[in-house]
Amino acid sequence: MNTTGERQPLPLEVEQLTKVFKVKRAPRLRAGWRRPRRVRAALAGVSFQVHPGEIYGVLGANGSGKSTLVRILSTLLLPDEGSVRVFGYDAVKQAASVRPLLNRVSVDPSFFKPMSAMENLLFFGRIYGLSGPDVRRASAAILARLGLDGEHAREPMLHLSRGQQQKVAVARAFLSAPRLLLLDEPTTGLDPRSKREVQSFVSEARRDRGVTILLTTHDMSEAEQLCDRVGFLSAGKLVAEGTPLELRKLVAAGRPLEEVGMEDVFIELTGRSIEEDEEEEEAG
Amino acid sequence: MAVTELQLPRQPRRVALGWAFFERQTNLWKRFWAWEVVWLLYGLVNTLSITFIANEAAKSGAVSRAEQPRLTMFLLIGTLVWAYLSAVLDDMSLTIMWERWEGTIEHTLMSPVPRVVHLVGMSVFGVLHAFVRTSLVLACSLPFFHLELAGANWGAVAVVVIVGSASLVGLGILAAILPMLYPERGEQMSFMVQALVLLVSGVYYSVNVLPGWLQVASYVSPATYLLRGIRDALLNHAGFGAEAGLIGILAIFGAALVPLSLIAFGFAERWAKKTGRLKRQG
Numbered sequence: 001m002n003t004t005g006e007r008q009p010l011p012l013e014v015e016q017l018t019k020v021f022k023v024k025r026a027p028r029l030r031a032g033w034r035r036p037r038r039v040r041a042a043l044a045g046v047s048f049q050v051h052p053g054e055i056y057g058v059l060g061a062n063g064s065g066k067s068t069l070v071r072i073l074s075t076l077l078l079p080d081e082g083s084v085r086v087f088g089y090d091a092v093k094q095a096a097s098v099r100p101l102l103n104r105v106s107v108d109p110s111f112f113k114p115m116s117a118m119e120n121l122l123f124f125g126r127i128y129g130l131s132g133p134d135v136r137r138a139s140a141a142i143l144a145r146l147g148l149d150g151e152h153a154r155e156p157m158l159h160l161s162r163g164q165q166q167k168v169a170v171a172r173a174f175l176s177a178p179r180l181l182l183l184d185e186p187t188t189g190l191d192p193r194s195k196r197e198v199q200s201f202v203s204e205a206r207r208d209r210g211v212t213i214l215l216t217t218h219d220m221s222e223a224e225q226l227c228d229r230v231g232f233l234s235a236g237k238l239v240a241e242g243t244p245l246e247l248r249k250l251v252a253a254g255r256p257l258e259e260v261g262m263e264d265v266f267i268e269l270t271g272r273s274i275e276e277d278e279e280e281e282e283a284g
Numbered sequence: 285m286a287v288t289e290l291q292l293p294r295q296p297r298r299v300a301l302g303w304a305f306f307e308r309q310t311n312l313w314k315r316f317w318a319w320e321v322v323w324l325l326y327g328l329v330n331t332l333s334i335t336f337i338a339n340e341a342a343k344s345g346a347v348s349r350a351e352q353p354r355l356t357m358f359l360l361i362g363t364l365v366w367a368y369l370s371a372v373l374d375d376m377s378l379t380i381m382w383e384r385w386e387g388t389i390e391h392t393l394m395s396p397v398p399r400v401v402h403l404v405g406m407s408v409f410g411v412l413h414a415f416v417r418t419s420l421v422l423a424c425s426l427p428f429f430h431l432e433l434a435g436a437n438w439g440a441v442a443v444v445v446i447v448g449s450a451s452l453v454g455l456g457i458l459a460a461i462l463p464m465l466y467p468e469r470g471e472q473m474s475f476m477v478q479a480l481v482l483l484v485s486g487v488y489y490s491v492n493v494l495p496g497w498l499q500v501a502s503y504v505s506p507a508t509y510l511l512r513g514i515r516d517a518l519l520n521h522a523g524f525g526a527e528a529g530l531i532g533i534l535a536i537f538g539a540a541l542v543p544l545s546l547i548a549f550g551f552a553e554r555w556a557k558k559t560g561r562l563k564r565q566g
Contacts, residue, residue, distance in 0.1 A: 021560055071560070074394045078557045099396040110387030112308070114315040119308075126304030127395040127402075156315070172391070 009088030011212035012050035017082035042068040057227030066216035103178035107185040109169035128176035142171040163194035220262035234270040305405030371414035376456035381463035407453040444513035451506035454541025
């Protein structure tokens with residue numbers, strides 16, 4: 001609240017968010033031309049809030065609805081029901097106002113692969129209104145902090161490793177100085193060193209720039225290390241929410257806290273392990 | 285309790301945002317310069333092989349020697365305009381398809397760039413790229429033929445091409461919709477639409493030779509008027525007065541197609557966001 005008694009809008013307010021997909025089944029001869037569809041609820045009434053400067057973790061297995069959630073927040077997917085407000089702006093009705101305020105790192109570093117890292121960053125910086133010299137200066141600083149030098153920046157993205165590409169994706173997201181950053185499994189598939197570099201850069205960015213972060217992951221130790229609060233997403237529903245310590249206490253049931261990991265919390269609160277959720281998704 | 289509204293960053297200048305797309309396309313083009321050479325050679329060979337039909341027609345007596353230069357010019361204009369038009373459409377649809385395959389379309393569409401700036405920025409590159417490539421094919425083709433260009437109205441040609449290009453921008457944006465929704469099938473459908481335009485627009489023949497029902501289709505293709513305008517100015521030495529009607533029709537096409545294509549793209553984008561079609565494929 002400010003001095004005039006007015007409440008500052010929260011970085012993120014999600015209310016009763018629901019998204020259902022119609023999934024085509026494999027064609028069968030007897031079904032004729034029309035391929036039968038099944039309905040899958042990717043998100044079923046998800047609600048939560050993220051406070052200024054907070055790192056909020058959304059934990060769940062593959063297929064639990066994490067990426068759907070991030071896509072809706074990024075204005076790339078329209079929800080069927082519910083609402084999303086980013087700093088008070090409605091992400092559906094006021095998408096144009098929301099877009100300059102956020103940026104995203106996806107699990108898959110999508111780039112124009114034949115172009116160099118710097119050419120890609122130039123494009124993605126310019127579409128957020130940055131000038132060429134500003135992009136070059138900021139990119140060089142962020143890439144250097146992530147352990148990539150000028151040589152890497154001039155290489156076509158095709159020649160960079162998966163970890164290096166993901167670091168360029170992190171640089172792309174930070175270039176526009178977003179107020180809200182959506183990190184969708186940013187460290188999945190990275191080697192331990194790259195993972196550590198990205199994680200420490202994220203912590204540093206929150207500390208130095210005050211950026212609010214929503215982090216989705218299925219890495220329990222990453223969530224515990226980085227997040228102020230976490231929410232467990234299972235089959236499209238937010239089944240629990242709290243600080244890592246609160247959640248561990250919740251399921252400790254007399255056991256010493258150091259014996260209770262986030263994986264145990266997940267199993268206790270969702271009734272299944274993260275691997276079970278992943279296997280079910282693959283089978284489905 | 286009142287909630288204060290967050291101050292939004294100042295909206296950057298649209299020209300600067302549009303430049304991002306032009307620069308990106310230029311950078312991509314630089315990486316694929318070898319393909320550019322291939323397409324240039326292909327375009328040249330295609331132009332020569334079609335235009336030499338005029339020589340064959342004169343030699344076999346199908347047309348008189350006196351009519352040969354006119355037929356040569358007629359075919360040359362057809363191949364060049366078709367090369368120009370298909371290059372613009374290909375540029376737009378291939379870029380969107382590429383963005384779908386690479387997954388960058390999500391980052392482009394979630395950025396604060398207004399859609400009109402995004403699509404017009406891409407189109408401007410497409411038009412200039414096609415123009416440069418077609419001009420090079422023309423320059424390389426000229427030594428192969430004896431063309432009577434005295435009296436040709438180049439000013440009228442320029443106006444017809446500039447005004448006609450606006451409608452090509454509209455067609456290009458429409459061509460980009462299908463690959464956005466269906467990356468692979470969309471490109472296939474885009475080629476089929478191009479093939480239809482080739483058939484009905486009188487690229488290598490006058491539209492009068494088409495069956496009646498196909499002639500009706502030729503009226504709704506801006507390429508028909510683009511070709512007619514250029515041929516009139518070069519073959520019949522038509523001036524601005526004589527070309528005014530065709531230029532007017534092309535202007536109407538441009539004025540209608542650009543906003544219509546932007547509206548159609550907006551609907552398609554909304555549908556893609558409703559059904560989750562923007563997710564990376566490939």
